[in-house]
Amino acid sequence: MSWLAFAFGAWALGWWLNARLAARPRTQGTRLAVPLIFGITLIAIWEGLVRGLEISPVLLPAPSMIAVRFVASTDILWEDFVQTVIKGALSGYAIGCGSAFLMAILVDRFDFLRRGLLPVGNFVAALPVIGMAPILVMWFGFDWQSKAAVVVVMVFFPMLVNTVQGLADSSAMQRDLMRTYAAGYWATLLKLRLPAAMPFIFNGLKIASTLALIGAIVAEFFGSPIRGMGFRISTSVGQLALDLVWAEIVVAAVAGSAFYGLVALIERAVTFWHPSQRHT
Amino acid sequence: MRSVVPVLTVVAAIFAIWYLAAIWLNAAWAYDKATRSGEELGVVALVADTWSQEKPKLPAPHQVGVEIWDTTVEKKITSKRSLIYHSWITLSATLLGFALGTGLGIALAVGIVYNRTMDMSVMPWVIASQTIPILAIAPMIIVVLNAVGISGLLPKAMISMYLSFFPVVVGMVKGLRSPDAMQLDQMRTWNASPSQMFWRLRLPSSMPYLFTSLKIGMAASLVGAIVGELPTGAVAGLGARLLAGSYYGQTIQIWSALIMAAVLAAALVAIIGLLQRVTLRRMGMA
Numbered sequence: 001m002s003w004l005a006f007a008f009g010a011w012a013l014g015w016w017l018n019a020r021l022a023a024r025p026r027t028q029g030t031r032l033a034v035p036l037i038f039g040i041t042l043i044a045i046w047e048g049l050v051r052g053l054e055i056s057p058v059l060l061p062a063p064s065m066i067a068v069r070f071v072a073s074t075d076i077l078w079e080d081f082v083q084t085v086i087k088g089a090l091s092g093y094a095i096g097c098g099s100a101f102l103m104a105i106l107v108d109r110f111d112f113l114r115r116g117l118l119p120v121g122n123f124v125a126a127l128p129v130i131g132m133a134p135i136l137v138m139w140f141g142f143d144w145q146s147k148a149a150v151v152v153v154m155v156f157f158p159m160l161v162n163t164v165q166g167l168a169d170s171s172a173m174q175r176d177l178m179r180t181y182a183a184g185y186w187a188t189l190l191k192l193r194l195p196a197a198m199p200f201i202f203n204g205l206k207i208a209s210t211l212a213l214i215g216a217i218v219a220e221f222f223g224s225p226i227r228g229m230g231f232r233i234s235t236s237v238g239q240l241a242l243d244l245v246w247a248e249i250v251v252a253a254v255a256g257s258a259f260y261g262l263v264a265l266i267e268r269a270v271t272f273w274h275p276s277q278r279h280t
Numbered sequence: 281m282r283s284v285v286p287v288l289t290v291v292a293a294i295f296a297i298w299y300l301a302a303i304w305l306n307a308a309w310a311y312d313k314a315t316r317s318g319e320e321l322g323v324v325a326l327v328a329d330t331w332s333q334e335k336p337k338l339p340a341p342h343q344v345g346v347e348i349w350d351t352t353v354e355k356k357i358t359s360k361r362s363l364i365y366h367s368w369i370t371l372s373a374t375l376l377g378f379a380l381g382t383g384l385g386i387a388l389a390v391g392i393v394y395n396r397t398m399d400m401s402v403m404p405w406v407i408a409s410q411t412i413p414i415l416a417i418a419p420m421i422i423v424v425l426n427a428v429g430i431s432g433l434l435p436k437a438m439i440s441m442y443l444s445f446f447p448v449v450v451g452m453v454k455g456l457r458s459p460d461a462m463q464l465d466q467m468r469t470w471n472a473s474p475s476q477m478f479w480r481l482r483l484p485s486s487m488p489y490l491f492t493s494l495k496i497g498m499a500a501s502l503v504g505a506i507v508g509e510l511p512t513g514a515v516a517g518l519g520a521r522l523l524a525g526s527y528y529g530q531t532i533q534i535w536s537a538l539i540m541a542a543v544l545a546a547a548l549v550a551i552i553g554l555l556q557r558v559t560l561r562r563m564g565m566a
Binding site: 015018019021022023026030031034035037038039058059060112113114115116117119120123127128130131132133134135137138139218221222223233234237242245249 | 283286287288289290291294305337396397399400401402403404405417419420423424427428499502503506507510518519522523525526529531534535537538541542545546
């Protein structure tokens, strides 16, 4: 009963604090503190409810249990992280985004290709591409190569569509100006159109960064060596070791956020001139 | 209309590449079979064989087409082998999840727009929630909900909901905030109450944003339903067809389920596109 009271108290305290903070003028501090308090409150409520209602750890382990498990099995988590994120997701991400970028430049060069490929690309980007996973696992074997292949297929079209859109973003006036400077195709591409396309390219890269992790993990459900985050999640669910599953989820969430954050940081450095980045 | 010829060319090119790839990928097995029975394999025989194997590495398009025809038109809808039956299972989970996700998304967006505390505390977490690969947790959600006695449609719909609420929240927040200061002031000069402000100005002007997010949400919702079917042990649904196909090496079955999923996704998105056009035209916005 006291745990339930604790959960309720945490909720009331968190809400009161946030309401007070939100009413004050917006600063860097409150912008960081408010979501942080919200998150901590959620975890406290979770802990209180699980203990107070005596929910079986087989259904939903308490955050403290997950933390203990996380610390106890860092070696397994690290091994899975290397297998899935570094080998599977990152290599696929690099290959997929790189080839989509080159393809986009080629597509942009020929108007015929652009008018043909863009609708098809848009269509494919909306499809459940993840379904290709079993086929690719069959072709490339169980190890990380097949996971990278799934990631390549998943990130290719969103990246292609975004880059092509970005390359078309410079205005006729700007292109005319380049022409008056007697700039050829390559000079125009490198000095005007690629920089102008950067916000779109980074949008594609950000979308692809979350897709990459999902692709690599889900592909492991269709067959994998005896390591990897997807493998660990599906087998641990079978063994009802839900604390380990949640530890994997924490790793996935942290890796996903870090990956996204890194891309966003690079974006801020590269596209500092864009209105969306110029808030002071 | 200008782009019909280029699109058709690209589609034709894809089919050509598909057929060629089928020859290339299936040739090894064809040669293997020929050497075992001691025959010489000519070019024509090789091509014919690679396009008609029972368990090819890559089935030719016409094989997939025949399989789809067999499992949709020729089979009874109630049959466990009918692709329409499996599509219906997936579709119902998709639609339920999509409805729940849209509802949750709109409710959250209204809260975020009208409550400063919610805006500052919830919005960052909505964004952070999407960096978590939810699909990875799908098996656990299904198993846990099964353990508490919820099974069937709802667990899959929950995953669809989680995937589809995010685009709706982001789009609706943007949409509900899209009326500019001039329009808001105009409403104020007419002494509009907050609810009138919402129903007559904010909600109508958010419609274009809503439909764009609904399209993304629908596609995401279908992916969620398909992945949600994987860990249930391949009982029913398109995801189960994929998994069963990959267990038994039935590549033609995998491809036909995949094409079916693609058709489903395209049809659902097209329906929303149609609704969007009709609604926006009647509102005088398109």
